[in-house]
Amino acid sequence: MRFSNVVVFAAMVVLVSVAGCAARRSGVKVSSAESGLIGPRWQLVELNGKPVPATVNGKMPYLEFSEEGNRYGSTGGCNGVGGEYELSENNGIKFGKGMSTMMYCDDMSIENGLKQLFEQVDSYRIAEGSLTLSKGKGAALAKFVALKDQSAGMAGTWELDYVMEPGVSFESLYADRKPTINFDTSTKKVNGNSSCNNFSGTFSLDGNDIHFGPLMSTKMGCPGNGEQVFFKNLEKVNHVDVQEDVLTMIMGDIVVMRWKRK
Known part of the structure; x- marks a missing residue:
């Protein structure tokens, strides 16, 4: 084989090798x-x-x-x-x-x-x-x-403006008083009013995952089903999202409660 042919052959080998490496790199999986x-x-x-x-x-x-x-x-x-x-x-x-x-x-x-x-x-x-x-x-x-972590935006008092209860209007549930909730993010304590009785307890927050501890409330008799619906939905909540002055409480991927900052 002549020298010039050897050089051409070597160059082709190099090009094929580089192309092969490039092809392999393009298919590299990333962690x-x-x-x-x-x-x-x-x-x-x-x-x-x-x-x-x-x-x-x-x-x-x-x-x-x-x-x-x-x-x-x-x-x-x-x-x-x-x-x-x-x-x-x-x-x-x-x-x-x-x-x-x-x-x-x-x-x-x-x-x-x-x-x-x-x-x-x-x-x-x-x-x-x-x-x-x-x-x-x-x-x-x-x-x-x-x-992400919602704790910074959660602090303060919020007023309920939506609750999941098919077939019943929000206005009929809370005609006289809307429920409120207050978060103290430094102590992980929560308190508020269910539209009738006051309640308090603790909560834990991991990213946007939230879990409420046992909640204690006063025992005043309340007309209607508003309080029952409120606590029933609060127990379901496992995620929370805060966007400016709106706090959304979620069960899985279903919105069960929505609040506005007071």
């Missing part, structure tokens, strides 16, 4: 723990350039990631959708086709939009507590905000 996706529950706030309400069919639309099994879970306000996801270099992400429950709800638009989103998305970006999902270098397909 979920290092991605920034794990930890918070991500509330959906924008989909296809349009704002998403805080609740759809009484549920908060969200997306969350688990490092175990590289699984994701979500809801668009009706059914729960979950499956596997895969990360790659340069903030690449791919959602596997997920399993879903089969309920029908009045508003399916956000849920259907999320399903289409998971089929299209191939990249993500996290900045200042926000998660953006996109396709290629195009415009954002969806935006989410992280629900």
Whole structure:
């Protein structure tokens, strides 16, 4: 073999080797723990350039990631959708086709939009507590905000303006007096009024997960079912979200109580 041919052959070997390495690098999987996706529950706030309400069919639309099994879970306000996801270099992400429950709800638009989103998305970006999902270098397909430790925003007194009780209006339950609740985040103590009796107790907070300790209340007789509905729903709460002057209490992904700051 002539020297010139040897040089050409060697150069081709090098090019093929580099191309092969590049191809292998592009398929490198990225640790979920290092991605920034794990930890918070991500509330959906924008989909296809349009704002998403805080609740759809009484549920908060969200997306969350688990490092175990590289699984994701979500809801668009009706059914729960979950499956596997895969990360790659340069903030690449791919959602596997997920399993879903089969309920029908009045508003399916956000849920259907999320399903289409998971089929299209191939990249993500996290900045200042926000998660953006996109396709290629195009415009954002969806935006989410992280629900983190809510303690700083919870402190103070709140007045109830929504409670989950199908078939009964809020106004009829609390025609004379609306329930109030006050959080002392430094001592993790809570007190308030159920619309009739005063109550007090403790609470624990981990991120946006909240649990109330035993609550004690006075024993005055109360007309109507307002107090019973209040305590029944308060016992269900396991998540909380504070956005400026609105505090939302959630059971799983269902909004059960909403409060306004007094």
